[in-house]
Amino acid sequence: MAKEGIHPNYREVLFVDLSNGFKFVTRSCVNTKEMGKTDDGRELPLYKLDTSSESHPFYTGTQKSVNDMGGRVDKFFKKFGKPAGKAAEQAAAE
Numbered sequence: 193m194a195k196e197g198i199h200p201n202y203r204e205v206l207f208v209d210l211s212n213g214f215k216f217v218t219r220s221c222v223n224t225k226e227m228g229k230t231d232d233g234r235e236l237p238l239y240k241l242d243t244s245s246e247s248h249p250f251y252t253g254t255q256k257s258v259n260d261m262g263g264r265v266d267k268f269f270k271k272f273g274k275p276a277g278k279a280a281e282q283a284a285a286e
Contacts, residue, residue: 206236207244214246 200221206228208215217230220239228238 204236206230206238207241208238209241209244209247211243211247214244216244 202219202221204217205220205222205224206215206217207220208228215228215230217236222237222239224237224239226238226240227235229235
């Protein structure tokens with residue numbers, strides 16, 4: 193039913209996080225040049241990642257929030273002043 197030769201090569205691919213060695217298999221169309229072995233011994237196309245959900249600070253809970261920026265927002269407001277509210281803008285317009 194599908195046309196031949198127009199669809200990408202959708203297959204199982206082994207992704208490896210280079211920062212911590214975490215491996216996972218999922219289906220993908222990504223182009224790969226290397227092959228890698230899974231923990232169960234299967235030989236699959238290998239794609240190397242710089243970061244994944246296992247090493248990214250957002251997912252590991254080590255990311256700093258905006259509230260923990262060490263007073264950067266207060267320092268900005270001291271330097272440039274706080275933005276005027278809508279009431280102050282309307283009074284200035286009249």
